[in-house]
Amino acid sequence: MTTSSAAVPGRATPAKALRSTIGLKLLMAVSGLGLVGFAVVHMLGHLQMFGGRDAYNSYAATLQGLGAIKWVARLGLLAAVAVHIGCGITLARRNRQARPAGYAVRRSLRATSYGRAMLLTGLVFLAFLLYHLAHFTLGWVHPQHFASTDSLGRPDIYGNFARSFTNPLITAAYVVASIAVAMHATHATSSMLRTLGLSQGRTRRICELAGSTVGVALLSGFASVPIACLLGLVTP
Amino acid sequence: MRVKLRIWRQSGPTDTKAGLRDYTVETDEHMSFLETLDVLNADLIRKGESPVAFDHDCREGICGACSLVIDGVPHGPRAATTTCQIHMREFRDQAVITVEPWRAKAFPVIKDLTVDRSAFDRIIAAGGYVSVRTGAAPDANAIPIGKRTAERAFDFAACIGCGACVAACPNASAMLFVGAKVAQLALLPQGQVERGSRATRMVAQMDAQGFGGCSNHGECEAVCPKSISLDAIAMLNVETMRAALERA
Ligand code: SF4
Ligand code: FES
Numbered sequence: 001m002t003t004s005s006a007a008v009p010g011r012a013t014p015a016k017a018l019r020s021t022i023g024l025k026l027l028m029a030v031s032g033l034g035l036v037g038f039a040v041v042h043m044l045g046h047l048q049m050f051g052g053r054d055a056y057n058s059y060a061a062t063l064q065g066l067g068a069i070k071w072v073a074r075l076g077l078l079a080a081v082a083v084h085i086g087c088g089i090t091l092a093r094r095n096r097q098a099r100p101a102g103y104a105v106r107r108s109l110r111a112t113s114y115g116r117a118m119l120l121t122g123l124v125f126l127a128f129l130l131y132h133l134a135h136f137t138l139g140w141v142h143p144q145h146f147a148s149t150d151s152l153g154r155p156d157i158y159g160n161f162a163r164s165f166t167n168p169l170i171t172a173a174y175v176v177a178s179i180a181v182a183m184h185a186t187h188a189t190s191s192m193l194r195t196l197g198l199s200q201g202r203t204r205r206i207c208e209l210a211g212s213t214v215g216v217a218l219l220s221g222f223a224s225v226p227i228a229c230l231l232g233l234v235t236p
Numbered sequence: 237m238r239v240k241l242r243i244w245r246q247s248g249p250t251d252t253k254a255g256l257r258d259y260t261v262e263t264d265e266h267m268s269f270l271e272t273l274d275v276l277n278a279d280l281i282r283k284g285e286s287p288v289a290f291d292h293d294c295r296e297g298i299c300g301a302c303s304l305v306i307d308g309v310p311h312g313p314r315a316a317t318t319t320c321q322i323h324m325r326e327f328r329d330q331a332v333i334t335v336e337p338w339r340a341k342a343f344p345v346i347k348d349l350t351v352d353r354s355a356f357d358r359i360i361a362a363g364g365y366v367s368v369r370t371g372a373a374p375d376a377n378a379i380p381i382g383k384r385t386a387e388r389a390f391d392f393a394a395c396i397g398c399g400a401c402v403a404a405c406p407n408a409s410a411m412l413f414v415g416a417k418v419a420q421l422a423l424l425p426q427g428q429v430e431r432g433s434r435a436t437r438m439v440a441q442m443d444a445q446g447f448g449g450c451s452n453h454g455e456c457e458a459v460c461p462k463s464i465s466l467d468a469i470a471m472l473n474v475e476t477m478r479a480a481l482e483r484a
Pocket of ligand 1: 413
């Protein structure tokens with residue numbers, strides 16, 4: 001039998017520990033923590049759309065003016081995404097291989113729909129991320145909404161958003177992505193807190209509540225802006 | 237009462253004709269589920285057919301031998317209860333009940349409903365022990381341990397090594413089992429000697445056996461007959477980090 005021939009592992013080293021299932025899960029959790037943190041900050045920034053053109057454009061101009069800090073943040077996020085995807089694929093493959101023959105009948109008692117859909121929501125989000133960057137950061141898609149400036153000569157990001165989201169298809173894409181992010185982050189938050197050892201005993205309920213709170217906050221925060229633009233509550 | 241059992245039949249580890257077979261059994265609501273299988277087996281033997289192989293030993297919920305997935309749930313319909321403690325009154329008359337073995341790469345089927353769980357023994361051998369001087373039994377209270385700590389350690393020590401956690405996990409992960417032992421020993425003074433390497437060694441063996449990783453779905457905790465808490469997995473993660481940092 002293949003499994004019984006497994007050798008007793010030799011000396012434990014930190015490098016080995018990092019390549020173990022638990023090491024990979026820790027990398028997954030730490031990179032995920034960074035990504036959820038960014039998502040929350042990004043969402044809060046996004047809400048400034050409700051503050052009007054001037055508030056939003058000056059916020060955007062401030063971010064653009066960060067220079068080196070902006071690039072450090074971008075590279076950090078890129079690294080987190082790369083680590084998260086790399087570890088995610090490795091773990092998903094190990095998990096699949098761990099049960100080659102399945103059950104004829106299987107009833108889940110506890111697993112949630114969003115917990116089971118992590119791979120799917122992760123992939124939906126990745127596809128969306130590329131589209132989102134091409135849309136607002138690079139201006140490759142829908143360029144007709146792009147190149148205008150406001151009365152102070154700043155790039156009119158506010159107008160760009162508001163005009164884009166009058167298109168129901170673009171709004172729909174953003175709402176779908178918001179749902180995917182919210183589902184992913186709900187399981188991710190409570191899951192990472194356990195992986196990091198923080199969700200234990202009395203803190204467990206709080207950590208699980210944190211998951212749903214982050215999920216609901218991200219969904220309402222992210223989806224509200226495109227929907228408000230579509231409904232004409234935020235006008236270009 | 238009469239039930240129809242759909243049982244996984246497999247003549248050996250490499251049987252290519254393995255599959256579910258239907259059997260009708262006359263049983264009684266006061267019988268245990270395993271006794272119903274005994275009735276079926278007596279009947280099969282009388283007919284000259286091969287009886288259904290299944291694991292059992294104590295039949296009182298303490299040894300961890302019994303291991304059936306009943307209607308898609310390891311250890312069947314009753315929470316915090318082993319297969320051997322399930323009674324037929326849990327089912328309706330005329331019920332169709334599907335019975336399958338634990339499914340995991342690390343638990344290969346030996347025959348019918350029995351699987352090879354020696355992967356668990358190898359994980360324990362890799363670090364699930366404490367080093368003590370041999371000799372006369374030590375005094376019961378020679379090492380004082382606070383009540384709270386003693387109780388937490390005891391809750392983790394309640395694991396009977398049945399493997400239902402692996403069977404229930406969508407990833408066939410053994411982290412509840414491994415976590416229970418690591419947490420139990422990390423809490424006790426006797427466990428401190430090997431603490432720096434125990435988690436790393438047990439996790440390495442767990443990986444070598446081909447178990448998956450934890451996705452924090454909580455299916456293991458829901459089927460565990462001893463209600464081992466997911467806290468075991470949180471503690472396993474902490475102990476692994478701690479061991480790695482100690483080495484670094
Ligand atoms: S943790 Fe629970 S389900 Fe897993 S082996 Fe121990 S007693 Fe069985
Ligand atoms: S036969 Fe011993 S626990 Fe079920």
